[in-house]
Amino acid sequence: MPLSATLQFIGAAKQVTGSCYLIKLNNRQILLDCGMVQGADQIREWHKFRFAFKPKDIDLVILSHAHIDHSGLLPLLVARGFDGKILCTPGTAELLPVLLKDSVHLYLKDLEWQNKKAARAGKKLQDPVLSVTDAERVVQLCDTVAYKKRVTPLPGLELEFADAGHILGSAIVQLWLKGSQAMRKLVFSGDLGNPATVLMYDPTDIGQADIVLMESTYGNRNHQDIDNSLDEMAQALEQANRDGGNVFIPAFALGRSQEILYYLALLHHQGRLKQRMVFLDSPMAISITNIYNDYLHCLDQKDLAAIGFKKGMQLQDLLPMLRLTESVEESMAINRVSGGAIIIAGSGMCNGGRIVHHFKHSLWKNSNHLIFVGFQAYGTLGRRLVDGERRVKLFGQEIVVKARVHTIGGFSAHAGQSELLDWAQAIGGKPAFYLVHGEPEAQQALQQELAQLGIQAQIPAKGDVISL
Template sequence: MPINAQLTFIGGAGQVTGSCYLVELNNKKVLLDCGMVQGSDQIREWHKFRFQFKPKDIDAVILSHAHIDHSGLLPLLVAKGFHGKIYCTKGTAELLPVLLKDSVHLYLKDLEWKNRRAARAGKKELPAVMQLSDAERVIELCEPLPYNKRTVPMPGMELEFNDAGHILGSAIVQLWLKGKQGMRHLVFSGDLGNPATVLMNDPAEIAHADLVLMESTYGDRNHQDVEHTVAEFAAALEDAYQAGGNVYIPAFALGRSQEILYYLGVLYHQGKLKQKVVFLDSPMAISITEIYDRFFHSMDPDDTRLLKQQNVRDLASFLPILKLSETVEDSMAINRFKQGAIIIAGSGMCNGGRIVHHFKHNLWKNSNHLIFVGFQAQGTLGRRLVDGEQRIKLFGQDIVVKAKVHTIGGFSAHAGQSELLQWAGAIGGQPQFWLVHGEPKAQQALQQAMQQQGMAVEIAEQGQQISL
């Protein structure tokens, strides 16, 4: 029997970033995620952005995990009038203050710089659309919940988080929507983890569902196995060492940086790491690594066993040549190292952060090497470099790209096609699948593969509304 509920695909449909879905049930409105679209000019994106609903009318937000493309619009949502609860896992609640405050701080800093240029040119300055206080208010509204425990966020709705195995605190969202005439079981995969990813547990299996929103980032391909990936990573590092330059690794502060530190530690203890120093050039990544250390007890025991064998219980101690670059002065001082250094810095898709400053000083030197270890979305500088662009513009300057570019896909924290098919195939009942969070090519390939296994699959379109 039908219930009085509907779902609208607000964002994360036909693209990888900007995850946001509106569930309407019995005159209540709930958002699944509230993420930013990443790429291009973020100031312009913030200021032209308009919610497709009134934020004050949203009763609650259910957050799958802390990545900015899933959580980054929450400060703006609050600034525009939202005052309901934000349901998330305990790990996500720990990470959100670091990510959201940093995101808003960078926005305000970039806005100040842009307004200074506008003032000099006699142009109108832009007012800020949000403040740090809005990010702080988001934290106050968070309602942290444990995995595998049902709760009732509002009448007619039950909620349970299960481990998605993607990053610390990442969750598969299960919703049971009840009306006078029936019930529907909705599952939102969030971002499903790659079982080969270190530190994280494997994604939880879901027993039953009526409707599934499933991510499809790597729906058209599988990742190579982790042994080959680490061997490829080690070969790229050796290549860079022999070339006599430095290695620059753009990495997200959350998840990827910790994974790279782990594998650098493994190579160090195996005697395979020739470089003499590793810089973690990101205050945010440093803070997040400390949070990961606090959740050490809940991580994959097979991966943490190696750290225990070295008599350490944190990632920093696992890599003795690691140096933490917290201040801008620390970051600038890295330029004194002309060879034998590995620099890990954000942002992961090279849209900003300290990595672009390193690019300005180092991309034009053919002795340097650039290693991409994560997905690069369309429209980002990282994607342009991966695609082989020979000249880029940074800070108003033309930069020729002579550094050698390596792309290593096996480190992905997203499930590949075979893992997505396995996860979907384990769900009981006869669920209707809707593919989200992926580019069209990947979604079409995954849809075809799922249909060949007898699954009912549609590709979500932005703005599309379906009845539950």
């Protein structure tokens, strides 16, 4: 049978989030990722969302990693009829229930609030389009495949995951599409990690390919040197210590929180950390850190050795002053600590979560410091603080911002432009490149840089279909 295969760009085409690609292979349908578009209203997104295919007709889902912009629509896919296998790495399978259940819980909580508001106004109430049971069903459908293990999930299809170095369990997806007279190798980069970041190994070089879908999040810029970023953090912490205040670090629960714990442990190991207490004030980040502890063998052993890690230890053992605060009561008690503490809490962009409650008690004190270590999207509270806004409204109350704000730009888990170019250059076979998972400006800049290296790359639009 000759090879009959196409690929359709469903999501993350000329945008960063919503990763999803549909492969049709010999009358079978395969999804690469099934991610949510982030930044949009979640209730509106899920209630009005229409898949570009029939979920019950999908034979297989292949998941690059657990981040919601790659996995977040899986519960909706299940709710609308999908009942096939989901293939992912063991690390991703461990993280998925934490992230998906939290996402669905937030949706249901927001829907309940909107329905109460609608009821008071005499408007029609909305029924939920999915439940926590759908998220649990996603987990049940997962089959795990270890890195470097070749499997044949469908006739004419072979799969092998390689380490993408982005977060725990993140994978570069390698697919061999076979017909009786032809074979093509398709590579999907997933999210490529930043080689300078800690805990993760560098992204894997994958040899040869015929077609490459490559992420382009930071296709137009490189990251600040990590050592300079760490020095900036140390200086901000030292200044806060002299001022006698607390330090607040908004951080995402997956990846960034564990990296910040590592960097604080490194500063402690070097004798550069003066604070007496560090609070990880995020139940989700605590759960994910415990999962990282179960997968220490997957983490970069050189990074662990650099902070004095020994067999039998866990990540939190490296910071003697670390306290894990899971309950609401423990979190509220932090606000009674007047100084000498570092508080890591979500959400990473300050558009919700415990960090906002801490801000109500801390932003107006000039002895306190805020350290932003991640991207802050336009319209979020984090972005307004980074941009220097001096008054913000929290829980209906106007708060003056007297705390000092620091922005440190080197702690990215994504490859920068130079790393993307290096990874692309290392691929043999003169493959056709398609740039995905990036804003147009970043994609065009990366396309031009690739052209300088003799690599022609296309920038597909949403809905485009290519023959494989």
